[in-house]
Amino acid sequence: MADLKTTLGSLTLKNPVVTGAGPLAGTADHIRQCVDAGFGAVCTKTTSFSPYLQRYPRPLYRLKDYVLNPDSPRFFPDHYMWFHRDHNSIFPPDRFVNIIKEVSGYCKENGTVLIGNFAGRGLEEWVQTVSQYAEAGCDAMELNFCCPFPPKGLESDPANAFIGMSFTADPERGAEVISTLKEKVSIPLFPKISPASSNFAAVAMMFEEAGADGLSLFANEQLLRIDIETGKPVNYGPCAGTSPIFKAHTMKWVSQVAQRTDLPILGGRGASAWSDVIEFLMAGADGVEMCTPVMLRGFGYVEEVLRNVNEFLDRKRIASLEEIKGSALKHIYSNLEMIEKVKALHAEIDMDGCIGCHRCSEVCVYSAVKVLPKKAAIMKEKCAGCSLCSQVCPVSVIKMHERDSDQEHFQALAWEHKELMPELFDCSQE
Numbered sequence: 001m002a003d004l005k006t007t008l009g010s011l012t013l014k015n016p017v018v019t020g021a022g023p024l025a026g027t028a029d030h031i032r033q034c035v036d037a038g039f040g041a042v043c044t045k046t047t048s049f050s051p052y053l054q055r056y057p058r059p060l061y062r063l064k065d066y067v068l069n070p071d072s073p074r075f076f077p078d079h080y081m082w083f084h085r086d087h088n089s090i091f092p093p094d095r096f097v098n099i100i101k102e103v104s105g106y107c108k109e110n111g112t113v114l115i116g117n118f119a120g121r122g123l124e125e126w127v128q129t130v131s132q133y134a135e136a137g138c139d140a141m142e143l144n145f146c147c148p149f150p151p152k153g154l155e156s157d158p159a160n161a162f163i164g165m166s167f168t169a170d171p172e173r174g175a176e177v178i179s180t181l182k183e184k185v186s187i188p189l190f191p192k193i194s195p196a197s198s199n200f201a202a203v204a205m206m207f208e209e210a211g212a213d214g215l216s217l218f219a220n221e222q223l224l225r226i227d228i229e230t231g232k233p234v235n236y237g238p239c240a241g242t243s244p245i246f247k248a249h250t251m252k253w254v255s256q257v258a259q260r261t262d263l264p265i266l267g268g269r270g271a272s273a274w275s276d277v278i279e280f281l282m283a284g285a286d287g288v289e290m291c292t293p294v295m296l297r298g299f300g301y302v303e304e305v306l307r308n309v310n311e312f313l314d315r316k317r318i319a320s321l322e323e324i325k326g327s328a329l330k331h332i333y334s335n336l337e338m339i340e341k342v343k344a345l346h347a348e349i350d351m352d353g354c355i356g357c358h359r360c361s362e363v364c365v366y367s368a369v370k371v372l373p374k375k376a377a378i379m380k381e382k383c384a385g386c387s388l389c390s391q392v393c394p395v396s397v398i399k400m401h402e403r404d405s406d407q408e409h410f411q412a413l414a415w416e417h418k419e420l421m422p423e424l425f426d427c428s429q430e
C-alpha cells in the first residue's frame with residue numbers, strides 16, 4: 001500500500017481527498033460522517049453575518065445533462081451540470097463555532113484535518129470570527145473569497161454587497177484581510193478564490209505576498225442554462241454551479257499557480273473520478289476538494305476513490321504521493337518549446353485492418369483522406385498531422401509518424417493554396 005499522506009504547508013493530511021465546503025459539512029453529525037467516510041480534511045459550510053445570506057437560502061439543487069439509467073439505479077453519469085441556490089449556513093458564525101467545538105476532538109482522534117470556512121465583510125468581522133474558529137479547534141481556515149455572490153437585487157445593500165467573491169475580484173482588499181489576520185491568528189489561512197476573475201496566478205502571487213499559507217481553487221461560478229421545453233432558465237436564472245467539465249480549466253490554473261508561487265494548493269471544482277485526484281496532484285495540487293461528486297454518490301464514494309488511488313500507485317510502483325505531486329509541471333511546454341522540441345507528424349493507415357467506415361475522412365478538415373471502395377488512404381503530402389483521424393478510427397489502424405522535415409509539414413498546411421506560398425514549394429525543389 002502506498003503512502004497517501006500529503007503535506008499542505010505545515011499541515012499533514014492522511015490522504016489528499018478533502019470535503020469541499022458545503023452541505024456535506026454543515027452540521028456536527030455531517031462533519032463526523034465526513035470523518036468516518038475517510039476524507040483527509042473537512043472544510044465546513046460557509047458562515048457569514050449577512051442576515052439575508054443566512055435567511056435567504058433556498059438550497060434548490062438542479063441537475064442538467066444527468067442521464068438516468070432505469071436498468072441500473074446506481075449508475076452515475078460522468079457528466080452533469082449542477083446548479084444550486086445554497087447560500088450561507090443558517091447558523092451565524094458565533095453559533096457555528098459550537099459545532100466546531102463539538103467535532104474538533106473527533107476530527108483529531110481520527111487524524112482528520114478540520115478547516116473552517118467563513119465569509120466576512122469588514123476586517124473586524126474577519127478577525128473576530130477566524131480567531132473564534134481557531135480557538136474552537138480548527139486546524140486551518142478557508143477565507144471565503146469566492147461565494148456567495150450577493151443574490152441579484154440584494155446586492156444594493158452596501159453593508160452586504162462586499163462579500164465572498166468581491167475579495168477575488170478586488171484582490172487588494174483580499175490581501176488586506178490576509179495580512180490583518182496573519183497578525184492575529186496562527187492557524188494556516190487558505191483564501192478560497194472564485195473562478196470569476198481573470199489572472200488567478202497574479203491574484204495568487206498577491207495573496208502569497210500578503211501572507212497566505214495556501215490557496216483553494218476554485219469555488220462555484222454563476223452559470224446559466226435554459227430548459228428549451230419550458231423556455232425558462234434552469235433554477236430561475238444565473239446561479240452557482242459546477243460540473244466535471246470544469247476540471248480542465250481548474251487544472252490549468254492549479255498548474256500556473258504552482259509554477260508561480262510556493263503556496264500549497266487545494267484544487268477542486270470538477271474533480272470527480274479517482275483518476276482526477278492523481279491528475280490534480282500531478283498538475284501541482286497538494287490536496288483535492290470534492291463536493292458534488294460525493295453529494296451525488298454518497299459518503300461511500302470516498303473510500304472507493306481512495307482504494308482506486310492506492311491501486312494505481314501500487315500498479316505504478318509509486319511508494320508515496322509526494323513522488324507525483326507537481327510531476328507534470330516540468331513537461332509543460334511554452335509555445336517556443338513546442339516549436340523546438342515537438343516534431344511534426346503525418347498519419348498512415350494499415351490498409352489490412354481498415355474496415356472502410358470512413359470516419360477518418362469525415363473528421364479530416366485538411367482533405368487529406370482519400371475515400372476508396374471499402375477502404376481509405378491518406379495523402380501524406382496533404383496531411384497536417386493533427387492526429388484526429390487516429391483517435392476516432394474505431395479499429396485503431398491509423399498510426400502517426402514523425403515527419404523528416406518541417407518543410408513537408410508546412411507544405412501540407414499550404415497545399416490548397418500553393419500559389420500564396422511559392423517560397424515553400426520552390427525551396428523543396430532546390
Ligand SMILES: Cc1cc2nc3c(=O)[nH]c(=O)nc-3n(C[C@H](O)[C@H](O)[C@H](O)COP(=O)(O)O)c2cc1C
Pocket residue numbers: 020021022023044045046047082084086087088089117144146147192218219220242243244268269270271289290291292293
Ligand atoms: C450545494 C453546494 C453548496 C456549497 N456551499 C459552499 C459553501 O458554503 N462555501 C464554499 O466555500 N463553497 C461551497 N460550495 C462549493 C464547493 O465547496 C466546491 O468548491 C464546488 O462545488 C466545486 O467542487 P465540485 O465540482 O467538487 O462540486 C458549495 C457547493 C455546492 C454544490
Ligand code: SF4
Pocket residue numbers: 346347360363364365366367368369378382383384385386387388389390
Ligand atoms: S492526421 Fe489530421 S490531417 Fe492527417 S489525415 Fe488525419 S485528420 Fe487528416
Ligand code: SF4
Pocket residue numbers: 349353354355356357358359360361375376392393394395396397398
Ligand atoms: S476510420 Fe479507420 S477503419 Fe474507418 S476508414 Fe478510416 S482507417 Fe479505415
